[in-house]
Amino acid sequence: MLHMNSSEQGGTSMLKVTLEVMHRAADRLGLDQSIRNVISKPQRILSVAVPVRMDDGSVKVFDGYRVQHSLARGPAKGGIRFHPEVTMDEVVALAMNMTWKCAVVDIPYGGAKGGVVVDPRQLSVGELERLTRRFTSEISIIIGPEKDIPAPDVNTNPQIMAWVMDTYSMHMGYSVPSVVTGKPIEIGGSLGRVDATGRGCVYTIVELAKRIGLKLEGATAAVQGFGNVGSHAALILQEMGCRVIAVSDVHGALYNEKGLDCRAIKEVAARTGSILDYQGEAEQIPREQALEVPVDILVPAALENQIHAGNARRIRAKIVAEGANGPTTNEADEILRNQGTIIIPDILANAGGVTVSYFEWVQGLQSLSWTAKQVAAELERRMATSFNQVYDRAEREEVDLRTAAYLIAIERVAQAIKLRGIYP
Numbered sequence: 371m372l373h374m375n376s377s378e379q380g381g382t383s384m385l386k387v388t389l390e391v392m393h394r395a396a397d398r399l400g401l402d403q404s405i406r407n408v409i410s411k412p413q414r415i416l417s418v419a420v421p422v423r424m425d426d427g428s429v430k431v432f433d434g435y436r437v438q439h440s441l442a443r444g445p446a447k448g449g450i451r452f453h454p455e456v457t458m459d460e461v462v463a464l465a466m467n468m469t470w471k472c473a474v475v476d477i478p479y480g481g482a483k484g485g486v487v488v489d490p491r492q493l494s495v496g497e498l499e500r501l502t503r504r505f506t507s508e509i510s511i512i513i514g515p516e517k518d519i520p521a522p523d524v525n526t527n528p529q530i531m532a533w534v535m536d537t538y539s540m541h542m543g544y545s546v547p548s549v550v551t552g553k554p555i556e557i558g559g560s561l562g563r564v565d566a567t568g569r570g571c572v573y574t575i576v577e578l579a580k581r582i583g584l585k586l587e588g589a590t591a592a593v594q595g596f597g598n599v600g601s602h603a604a605l606i607l608q609e610m611g612c613r614v615i616a617v618s619d620v621h622g623a624l625y626n627e628k629g630l631d632c633r634a635i636k637e638v639a640a641r642t643g644s645i646l647d648y649q650g651e652a653e654q655i656p657r658e659q660a661l662e663v664p665v666d667i668l669v670p671a672a673l674e675n676q677i678h679a680g681n682a683r684r685i686r687a688k689i690v691a692e693g694a695n696g697p698t699t700n701e702a703d704e705i706l707r708n709q710g711t712i713i714i715p716d717i718l719a720n721a722g723g724v725t726v727s728y729f730e731w732v733q734g735l736q737s738l739s740w741t742a743k744q745v746a747a748e749l750e751r752r753m754a755t756s757f758n759q760v761y762d763r764a765e766r767e768e769v770d771l772r773t774a775a776y777l778i779a780i781e782r783v784a785q786a787i788k789l790r791g792i793y794p
């Protein structure tokens with residue numbers, strides 16, 4: 371059987387999905403063909419082979435990429451993912467997504483992404499550290515606080531960012547905290563960065579709920595993916611009074627009509643690596659069903675292309691807030707919209723992470739630190755402003771929120787390209 375990775379589910383690559391949405395929005399804007407030519411391609415792709423001495427003495431070589439899609443609005447910005455199904459096309463699509471994401475929340479960055487083809491769960495801590503350090507060394511020729519600033523993404527975390535920071539600093543001969551965001555607090559990380567993507571996602575849901583008159587108190591929610599984005603989104607939705615009735619991770623799904631105890635599930639998952647080890651009140655259901663339970667709010671917070679033509683008709687959520695990057699294929703997007711579902715697109719719904727990354731970078735450059743309250747307040751202000759700009763644009767032009775978000779983002783990037791001009 372042909373093996374397809376998650377970004378190629380049903381024959382749809384994430385790059386194809388991303389480009390289609392971009393061209394649709396560009397058509398609507400009547401975008402200048404020269405600008406369209408520029409934004410259709412990533413500016414730089416660095417492909418690296420990463421040799422790692424394994425614990426048994428052998429050397430394995432892992433493929434890795436760092437893609438900078440655009441530097442028009444500022445230094446490139448975007449996470450690094452470690453996943454066995456990473457492909458160059460996927461990293462290109464994710465880098466493009468970062469360009470639009472940074473533009474839609476109006477932070478002064480272009481878009482980038484990195485990826486290493488590896489299953490980090492198969493590595494010892496020592497092997498993971500050596501892989502991270504050598505990958506950082508390989509991409510060090512294009513990253514830097516004014517050039518391109520990595521951050522966590524799928525299967526990477528603050529400890530891994532600490533190794534990135536240390537490796538780059540060793541090359542330079544002095545500490546360079548602002549080369550990477552999502553670092554541990556002790557070495558220049560920002561308060562509120564760990565839960566920022568989940569929190570930002572909930573802030574967009576809060577704003578949408580206000581606009582459509584949905585009461586969050588007592589509303590039901592389901593969350594697919596219980597990693598850094600999903601677990602925090604679930605907890606914060608619960609704090610807002612929502613009843614989270616289904617959650618899933620790679621191992622399976624839990625369901626309780628009366629509402630799950632997400633904090634207890636998170637504690638168990640952090641300890642054992644699986645939500646299924648939770649012994650409290652919950653029924654185990656097949657993993658895919660977490661997407662299909664009838665709820666007010668669905669947060670897909672796992673990988674791309676999880677909502678596709680094959681399951682979209684079974685999704686009965688009123689709101690889909692895309693915590694993951696690219697969780698919905700274009701066919702599914704259309705099916706959901708025809709069913710009356712409102713989708714808060716990834717480039718807006720999950721922009722809270724990169725927004726607090728920006729705060730971390732700013733704090734690092736100024737060598738000062740903000741309080742947790744300051745971070746949360748500024749995040750809320752920026753997410754609410756961006757959401758309402760997108761919602762107003764969608765109403766004005768009678769388009770969906772994804773199209774409206776792309777219209778705003780592409781306009782901002784196009785304006786930067788025009789003002790700067792083409793060198794030479």
Ligand code: GLU
Binds near residue numbers: 521723
């Ligand atoms: N990986 C996250 C994203 O996809 C965060 C990127 C960042 O903070 O630079 O938005």
